Amino acid sequence: MHPAPSVILFTTFSGLGFGLLFWLGLGQPAPTGWVAFAFFALAYAMAVGGLLASTFHLGHPERAYLAVTQWRTSWLSREAIAAIATLLTGGVFALLRIWDISAAPLGWLVSLGCLATVFTTAMIYTQMRTVPRWRHWTTPALFLALSLAGGAILANRGSAALVLLALAAVLQLVAWITGDMRLQQSGTTLGTATGLGDIGRVRAFLPPHSGSNYLLREFVYVVGRRHALQLRAIGLILAFGVPIPLIAAGLGHITALVAVLAHIAGVLCLRWLFFAQAEHVVGLYYGKR
Template sequence: MHPAFSVVFFTTATGAGYGLLALLGVLGGLQLIPPDFWLGLTGLGLALGLVAAGLLSSTGHLGRPERAWRAFSQWRSSWLSREGVASVITFIPAGLFGIGWVFFGRTDGWVGIAGILTACCAVVTVGTTGMIYASLKPIAQWHSRFTLPGYFIFSAMTGSVLLNALMQSFDVGSKTLLAACVLLTVIGWGWKLTTWRYNDRLEIPTTANTATGLAGGTVRSSEWPHTEENYLLKEMGFRIARKHSAKLRLITQALAFALPVLLLAVTSALPWPFAAAPSVLAATVQFAGMLVERWLFFAEAKHTVTLYYGR
């Protein structure tokens, strides 16, 4: 699949944003985070800013971005439409939670309930985003048991590392949160390696023979269907060299997983305010690594329609 940057940024930014928003909602709603004005303003501003930037970025891949609102009408049958509806609904409890935290300085009572609802809505939205890709049967690399859990894992991973950076910056960090960040990053690393291993061994069940119904022989095209590149080849038939893929996988592992774990370990050994720098760097590096990971997620996917073009 063609890895358009708008969609790559959308999946990365919203995943991190919703992950951070869910953690703020749960921990804030349970009064496990102090209702500090600047912490609430910065944390919720960052989370909602990432979500909004990602959603706006996703419209850049549309032929007519001004018609993006029409996607909301197909929520009964389309995961894309459900994702849009869920993302908008999430802003309602998130707004109430933000008002209570920032303007009233409290996270208990109705503010806490709004925080829990915000977390629930964020989790549902991440799930609908994952299902956009997991539900696509023509793309075997996505239509697997690894796609949807991967979205939840990476959202929790990036969200927790962002939260740790915020907490360390405001001198309210905790060893428990640091340990959770390391654990989630290691789990994400293992999940990504397992997914790659599965995809590399994947045998596409559909061939030119089964697609045409002409079993018993070898079906091949006598000439190319088109004389020049078309939309299907550009969007569905993107190819990446094996050596480039291997190099980008190493970059992903270094930036998204290995370096953040190392920086988080350094954070645990430093007192405040020195612990803030490696925490922020870990979040920044991990976000960059997840951009590479998302690019590969699209670039390595193969659509069944490419069989028509002899690929």
């Protein structure tokens, strides 16, 4: 799949924003006054900024509001509804915390909404039968783990961050190891796509056409194995290898900033690979897989 910057920014920063909002909803931490304002402003800047970035990948961004009408069949619509409900509820909760008014049950509802929003985001990709690499339980599990881990770092929840970062690293490795063979294991070939597989081995005599088209630009993106391995190593080091020892040693102002920036850079790298390495089955028709 084409790794569009808009969807990379969307999945990275909306996950971080809702992850931080999750911990704030649980009262971990439980700031008040201007400190609470700063925490909630950061969470909303990331969550809302990420959601807005996603609209730049739409052909008609002005029609984005129509997404909420298809909730019966569309995970994108369910995500939009969950995000709006969570952000509105979170806004009320934020005002109460700024004024030092206890509202624990409302905070728990906000945290539940954050989990639902991140889960529905992940399911947009998990439900795609045409991308076998994504259609696996590791996709929603990894989205949730990275969101909660990033939020824990931003909320300075040291012990939780360590556990969640380690869990996310393991999930990422499992997703890569199992995902690399998933297209081959799916049994989808040019023969099954054309219905001619019973006759014998099917191959294209000539390319479908001489120039590029929308399908090739959006659904057929090929990244070299060597570059993929290098980017995987960079992503793992930045997202997990740098923050974990810093958090274990105890965060100061400088080390906290380094841990946050390294984690964000690493997740951006991992998200780029998430899209770039997603082999859409339409690539078989063009001889790209």
